[in-house]
Amino acid sequence: EPEVTQTPSHQVTQMGQEVILRCVPISNHLYFYWYRQILGQKVEFLVSFYNNEISEKSEIFDDQFSVERPDGSNFTLKIRSTKLEDSAMYFCASRKEGTGDTQYFGPGTRLTVL
């Protein structure tokens, strides 16, 4: 069964450094998402991406965040200058077509900013 994959599973970085989180969505899916979950808290929407552009972003997704689909398979989230409060689990998700279609989540990348 196809699944969303994410790398790395855990990333440790120093405050102020840039990080790139990578995702490979399910191959026939058209909509891509990033969510984050600060430890012990609920999952929060960051950004949605469709047809090679951002379709919606939350207030969390400020100028230090960017997303890219550099090729036909990868979907990346870049954080330019990490802050301590960026420490969280970051989930990538994808879905096929139609609003009701399920979003399938990757296993997540745990980002720790020191």
Add this chain to the structure above:
Amino acid sequence: AQKITQTQPGMFVQEKEAVTLDCTYDTSDPSYGLFWYKQPSSGEMIFLIYQGSYDQQNATEGRYSLNFQKARKSANLVISASQLGDSAMYFCAMISTGTASKLTFGTGTRLQVTL
């Protein structure tokens, strides 16, 4: 704006018993969908079940069923015949057709299945 409320931070259930996890929602959109996801201690988010706002029947997937009461704006998850492997966090989430289909999550319920 959409909102999901899960009022049970933690629940205990004995193995083989049924358990209901509560979820209420608020939205002004006429068309929406409701999801339940399971998050075990390993951290991944596992899709369990989906209910569309116009679906006539309550959704079922194996041991999972969704008790959808539209007038009360509730979408409770029922797990029948609980197993030890059901111990996890459970999140209720909503999607609205008028948006880019982002999911709005509740705060979750931690379920512990005991012997």
